Amino acid sequence: xxxxxxxxxxxxxxxxxxxxxxxPVAGLNFALGMRSLGGGDxxxxxxxxxxxxxxxxxxxxxxxxxxxxxARLFDRLPEINAVVFGSSSAMGITQGxxxxxxxAYNFAQTGNRLLTVISEAEFLQRRQPGLKWLVIPLDWALGxxxxxxxxxxxxxxxxxxxxxxxxxxxxxxxxxxxxVSLPRVKNLFGILAQIARAPxxxxxxxxxxxxxxxxxxxxxxxxxxxxxxxxxxGTCTGFRYDGSATFANVEPVPARRADALIASAVxxxxxxxxxxxxxxxxxNPVILERLAVLAQEMKARHGGALFxxxxxxxxxxxxxxxxxHTRGPLMRTKQELAQWARxxxxxxxxxxxxxxxxCVAPEFVDEHHALPACYERIFARxxxxxxxxxxxxxx
Amino acid sequence: xxxNSYVFIFAFLPLTLAGFFLLGHWRPRLAAAWLAVASLVxxxxxxxxxxxxxxxxxxxxxACGISIARAPSRPERKRALAFAVAVxxxxxxxxxxxxxxxxxxxxxxxxxxxxxxIVLPLGISFFTFTQIAFLADTYYGKVREYNFxxxxxxxxxxxxxxxxxxxxxxxxxxxxxxxxxxxxxxxxAAVGITIFVIGLAKKVLIAxxxxxxxxxxxxxxxxxxxxxxxxxxxxxxxxxFQLYFDFSGYSDMAIGLSRLFGVVLPLNFxxxxxxxxxxxxxxxxxxxxSRFLRDYLYFPLGGNRxxxxxxxxxxxxxxxxGGLWHGAGWTFVAWGTLHGxxxxxxxxxxxxxxxxxxxxxxxxxxxxxxxxxxxxxAVVIGWVVFRAADFGTAVAMLKAMAGANGFLLPxxxxxKWGTVGQWxxxxxxQFGNTRDFVGGGVVNWIWILLAVVWFAPNTQQLLADYRPAxxxxxERYQGRxxxxxxxxxxxxxxxxxLAAIFNLHKQSEFLYFxx
Numbered sequence: 007x008x009x010x011x012x013x014x015x016x017x018x019x020x021x022x023x024x025x026x027x028x029x030p031v032a033g034l035n036f037a038l039g040m041r042s043l044g045g046g047d048x049x050x051x052x053x054x055x056x057x058x059x060x061x062x063x064x065x066x067x068x069x070x071x072x073x074x075x076x077a078r079l080f081d082r083l084p085e086i087n088a089v090v091f092g093s094s095s096a097m098g099i100t101q102g103x104x105x106x107x108x109x110a111y112n113f114a115q116t117g118n119r120l121l122t123v124i125s126e127a128e129f130l131q132r133r134q135p136g137l138k139w140l141v142i143p144l145d146w147a148l149g150x151x152x153x154x155x156x157x158x159x160x161x162x163x164x165x166x167x168x169x170x171x172x173x174x175x176x177x178x179x180x181x182x183x184x185x186v187s188l189p190r191v192k193n194l195f196g197i198l199a200q201i202a203r204a205p206x207x208x209x210x211x212x213x214x215x216x217x218x219x220x221x222x223x224x225x226x227x228x229x230x231x232x233x234x235x236x237x238x239x240g241t242c243t244g245f246r247y248d249g250s251a252t253f254a255n256v257e258p259v260p261a262r263r264a265d266a267l268i269a270s271a272v273x274x275x276x277x278x279x280x281x282x283x284x285x286x287x288x289x290n291p292v293i294l295e296r297l298a299v300l301a302q303e304m305k306a307r308h309g310g311a312l313f314x315x316x317x318x319x320x321x322x323x324x325x326x327x328x329x330x331h332t333r334g335p336l337m338r339t340k341q342e343l344a345q346w347a348r349x350x351x352x353x354x355x356x357x358x359x360x361x362x363x364x365c366v367a368p369e370f371v372d373e374h375h376a377l378p379a380c381y382e383r384i385f386a387r388x389x390x391x392x393x394x395x396x397x398x399x400x401x
Numbered sequence: 402x403x404x405n406s407y408v409f410i411f412a413f414l415p416l417t418l419a420g421f422f423l424l425g426h427w428r429p430r431l432a433a434a435w436l437a438v439a440s441l442v443x444x445x446x447x448x449x450x451x452x453x454x455x456x457x458x459x460x461x462x463x464a465c466g467i468s469i470a471r472a473p474s475r476p477e478r479k480r481a482l483a484f485a486v487a488v489x490x491x492x493x494x495x496x497x498x499x500x501x502x503x504x505x506x507x508x509x510x511x512x513x514x515x516x517x518x519i520v521l522p523l524g525i526s527f528f529t530f531t532q533i534a535f536l537a538d539t540y541y542g543k544v545r546e547y548n549f550x551x552x553x554x555x556x557x558x559x560x561x562x563x564x565x566x567x568x569x570x571x572x573x574x575x576x577x578x579x580x581x582x583x584x585x586x587x588x589x590a591a592v593g594i595t596i597f598v599i600g601l602a603k604k605v606l607i608a609x610x611x612x613x614x615x616x617x618x619x620x621x622x623x624x625x626x627x628x629x630x631x632x633x634x635x636x637x638x639x640x641x642f643q644l645y646f647d648f649s650g651y652s653d654m655a656i657g658l659s660r661l662f663g664v665v666l667p668l669n670f671x672x673x674x675x676x677x678x679x680x681x682x683x684x685x686x687x688x689x690x691s692r693f694l695r696d697y698l699y700f701p702l703g704g705n706r707x708x709x710x711x712x713x714x715x716x717x718x719x720x721x722x723g724g725l726w727h728g729a730g731w732t733f734v735a736w737g738t739l740h741g742x743x744x745x746x747x748x749x750x751x752x753x754x755x756x757x758x759x760x761x762x763x764x765x766x767x768x769x770x771x772x773x774x775x776x777x778x779a780v781v782i783g784w785v786v787f788r789a790a791d792f793g794t795a796v797a798m799l800k801a802m803a804g805a806n807g808f809l810l811p812x813x814x815x816x817k818w819g820t821v822g823q824w825x826x827x828x829x830x831q832f833g834n835t836r837d838f839v840g841g842g843v844v845n846w847i848w849i850l851l852a853v854v855w856f857a858p859n860t861q862q863l864l865a866d867y868r869p870a871x872x873x874x875x876e877r878y879q880g881r882x883x884x885x886x887x888x889x890x891x892x893x894x895x896x897x898x899l900a901a902i903f904n905l906h907k908q909s910e911f912l913y914f915x916x
Binding site: 009010012013014015016017019020023024027028179182183184186187188189191262265266267268269270272273274276325328329 | 407408412587588590591594616617620621623624625626790834835885886887888890891892894895896898899902903904905906907
């Protein structure tokens, strides 16, 4: 073969092999990804299934839990008198952590800012006279406490059937890029391997690629589960009936890894350091003012507002207090919150130094996401001691 | 736009190539203009505002070049050159160094001078240096071509625009003038794709992965965590390889992309960790920058023509400024100065050996291996200073590497090492409960990558039969990995490309973008 022909053949074989893999992968993942973006009435159907079975589920995408959680909240409102608000860092709080008389639903949603939480709480307070308890994280580590602005109006309507897909506005280019990303490709090969091993591969293929939801299955503790997403299938990923997350799709932090995570979290360029240094550690006064009003209203209903500083990976807050660039702002935050709590007769659980409650690194999935086991220790200690107004932490 | 992004690989590149060859078939000058415009789109993708800066800089320098060339007398030419270079350096100084110098003044005096936040335009050092070379050569009468489209394309040409190589007009503009450049060639396509894929894999599969181990260690040192020797060495070596594969990957991608357009770029990287001394290292690392610094800074300072003492001073000045070129920070100046010291020692050593009558051209394999090892260690120490956020971090890392904090090894290695481990433990080596800075396979990465950088042929050697870059080295690789356009290599390249594409989701910038 002459040189020119060899080179021509080379280019075409390269293109053919690349296309032969890339196109089916992109096509199949694009189809799966379309359903991973949620849409239609998937949140309503997932919610209805959980209401009927008390099982574990969620509606895709996992990064936007609002439609599903709203649907669940409105289903649960008649039987609860407490709502846990916040972002994913509060998703580890379960009904079992509250004393009898408090029936809670964990309404925490991914990336939910404190300003939005206040709007949600105000909306529910107006609409739900039976609501007596608000559990609200004052998340300084993510900067939510310092965020400028005022809480906007909120209309917490549950999603209706036929709601447009939340991901419909995602550009095609991004969806295609997502389809050929390694996590999606791994997921696809995992699915194809499962289908190949299944006793009835054709049925398994249909369930995965053509059916909107998985068949029902059981988690390790016997709870029923059903997946409406096309990733994490069969892993019991999602939310329990009480709204808390199972965190089944993430790995806990190995004890050996903790020091490395803390070291990275303390450098001046980390998001934790920046949250403190850019704000100077001064909470947004509007946030504190509106929270105080909410708490007074709850007291008037013979309930209350329970505030907490979310637990951080053991040793992280201590390291931030030792670092020269974050020490001042963090101490200022604590002082201002302590003063505010005393002035309004409120209790704030300071769980930042989670090691004081006996939490350990494997009870976290990263620097600021505590698993239920850690929250269990914190709330158990709190209910046992029932401290007076102020910033309280275990001694 | 990043070379390692979906939009570049699947949209920008195919469209630009198609337009270039379609227009080139019809009218080459239009194809050159198309490529220049596409390059501006590529640049503007990051921040459209700075396209204006790039265009103004190109037009200004072209106009200055013409006026230098047409100036009737030498003093007038000199004045025009001085003016143009001063403007170029002033722009560079404003965007890149103003806040650094003000910060240093504020630190020394306690003042509060500020120019606010200045965003560093991508690639400003590269397109400034490229054009200063053009002006200087115009002054010396070395420039033969003044076609504006070719000049504009030479400056803005997207494969080199952001992070080099630092192109020289004499090796680029003649290529833009050749009609065959504008004709599609399967050889160029095959060679270009292969080099681009190798570069992409180096960046996406190796540099980004090994870099994950470097960051926590340097962060830990910056946070005041006391590191053990093993942790510090793993962090330093991980960064050593991250920078190597990041920059080498970028250089390969630039060369491969350019080859797709029928343009051969100068070699920028030639297995620098195989260097047997520091002089050799600088002939292999960022070769086009070394060439620029030599031709337009070291030689004008006098080079080695004014005696050994002045030569060493010139070397120190060149390297310190070379360090400053890499970044507006004292650690970069320290890194450059450190390499200046290395070079002075190296030259002095050669001078002593020459005086003793040694033949410097003869060496033994053991001598070369020792030289390579010592050079590598010196370079790693330099990278610690280069990477550290401040001098405190650099000192903490270097102290830990020197063993000031002990040599504790992870206890889970002890059973893996069997009797050797037992023997070492009995003879003073400490095993204990360590943190996870060195877990997750970093040690495996390090020894594998050491083997690659020391023993494997590089991209240019693999493709040596197909003239992948200008100024090829004499050593050729004749082994089984030598590339040929066979079906086997086509499939292998496609598999590597797919692996890299699937990993593009964790897209990261090239380290050299900041320079």
